[in-house]
Amino acid sequence: METIFLTELEKEYSELIETGRIQIVEDVQKHTSKQFSYKYPLYFTGNIRSKIVLVNFNSQKEYLYNENQPVDFNTYKFICQNLGKVFYGENTVRFESNFSADMRMLTYIKPFQVIRFTNSSIQKDLQKFTDEKLELDMVPYLSSDFSIKDFMNSYEICKPFIERLLHGILAYPRQYVIFIGNSFNRLLANYIEESENFQFLLTSPNRRNQKFIAQFTRITINFNGRKVIAGIADSFNDENLDEIMLEKYGRESVSIINRGLLLANPFWKS
Secondary structure, three states, X not given: OHHHHHHHHHHHHHHHHHHOOOHHHHHHHHHHOOOOOOOOXXXXXXXXXXXXXXXXXXXXXXXXXXXXXXXXXXXXXXXXHOHHHHHHOOOXXXXXXXXXXXXXXXXXXXXXXXXXXXXXXXXXXXXXXXXXXXXXXEEOOOOOOOOXXXXXXOHHHHHHHHHHXXXXXXXXXXXXXEEEOOOHHHHOHHHEXXXXXXXXXXXXXXXXXXXXXXXXXXXXXXEOOEEEEEEEEOOOOXXXXXXXXXXXXXXXXXXXXXXXXXXXXXXXXX
């Protein structure tokens, strides 16, 4: 599976370097009238053999596109595997304000206890997090207006994005696979064999007058006869979740995947 995944990436990336364009992206643009940036595709970041995989619909990390230029594929792989050192190394002085989204993800992932954080320095923990987890983007090209609806309306054209993503996930044994956002219930519908949705209450002392009902979906994906248990973090992108709620959400998520079903304040399961 790793061979398939990396071979597909190299083929597409080489097409971009040689021609300045990629046929599948051209087809999607023609069908949707939406525009994509070819400047720096973000197929993956981190350790391709990681025990934990985080999956986004498309990349929103514009700082990568601003600061990187296309290079040969081997150099590209090396950069993607070491972005933590590039952006969170000792000489980086602007990490906290620019990369708050990564800090949000780190807070959510800590309860999974797959990565051993130092807890002595946010910057060091962000570097470790960035390089030790595997993060994949289903659509690896920056676009300001390409949406889930556009993807579904162009499903047959976009289907190779899903299959390449699943090849990457199945390339190595994984302990946790987390899809970020409830849109993945639709995007992966043709590959989901089993699905259980859980809803539970999250609270925070920082927001004493607010109670938030969070959702998390435990799924079994079947791809070409190979199965993987994963989760869809339906509520992750909700801005109502503060740092304390995010940590609790992570704790509930890992318990659901492992069927520990913590659910300290459960609502229902469907």
